[in-house]
Amino acid sequence: MNLKVRVQKSGKIQLSDEFITLLNPSKNNPSIEFFIHNADIVVRKFDSLGTVNGLEPIRRHIHQNGYVVIPKQIRGKLSLKENDYLEIHKRRDTIVMKKIVIKTNVVKRCLVTGEESEDNLEFLNGKLILSKQGLGKLISEIESKFLYENKKKSC
Template sequence: MEHTDMLRKVDRLGRIGISVKLRREMNIEMYDDIEIFLEDDFVILKKFHAIRPCLITGQVREGNLEFANGKIVLSPEGVRVLLKELKKCTSNKNNIVL
C-alpha cells in the first residue's frame, strides 16, 4: 500500500477531506461515487465505476462485455488481444487442443 504522507481529521459529522492533489491523481470529480471497503484494520476508498473496466486494456465503456457471470470484463479490443494470445497458447507445439 502506497503511503501518501497525508493526515486528515474526521469532522463531527464523520467526514474526511481528500486533497485536490489526490483527487486529480485518482480522477475523482465532485459528486463522484466512492466505494468503501474494509480489510482488516484498513478503510479502502475506490472510485466507483458503474461500468467495470476491461481487465486487459483498462477501458471503461458501455461496450464492455462480461464473461463468467461477470467475473471477467473485456472491451472489444481486450477480446481481440486475448484471442490473439489464446491462439498462441493453443498452438500444437504447446499440446493444448480446444
C-alpha cells in the first residue's frame, strides 16, 4: 500500500491505521525512530539497540489519531517544508517516506539569452536559470576571462 500525505505545520503528518499497526506501538511506549537512508526517511518501532548503519535514530512518539512529527533535523536535511508531499510505503517492518517532487510546467527565463522554456536548466537551487545556449555563452566568457587572467600573471 502506498499513501500520499501532505506535511503540515512543524513537520506533522498523519499515518493511516495500517501504518500505525505495522509500527505496533504499545500504550506504554508509543515511540518510533526516524533516520535517513539515502534520500528516504525510514521509520520503525523504537528499538533500544541504538545506531542503524552508523546513524543515530531520532526518537519520537505517535500521537493520538495517528499523528507523528518528522524531526526538524531530518526535515532540514531533506529540505522538507510545510505543504510538501510524502509518498509512504511499507518495507518489511518499517515505513519508508520519500519526498514527492512535483514538477509544474513553469516557463523559466534564461538570465543570459532571455529565452523562455520549460527545458532551461536550473543552478544554485533555482536561483540561476540558463538555456543551453546561455550556458555555452557563460562558459565561454568565464574561460576567456580565466585564461586572460592566467596569461597576464605569467607574463
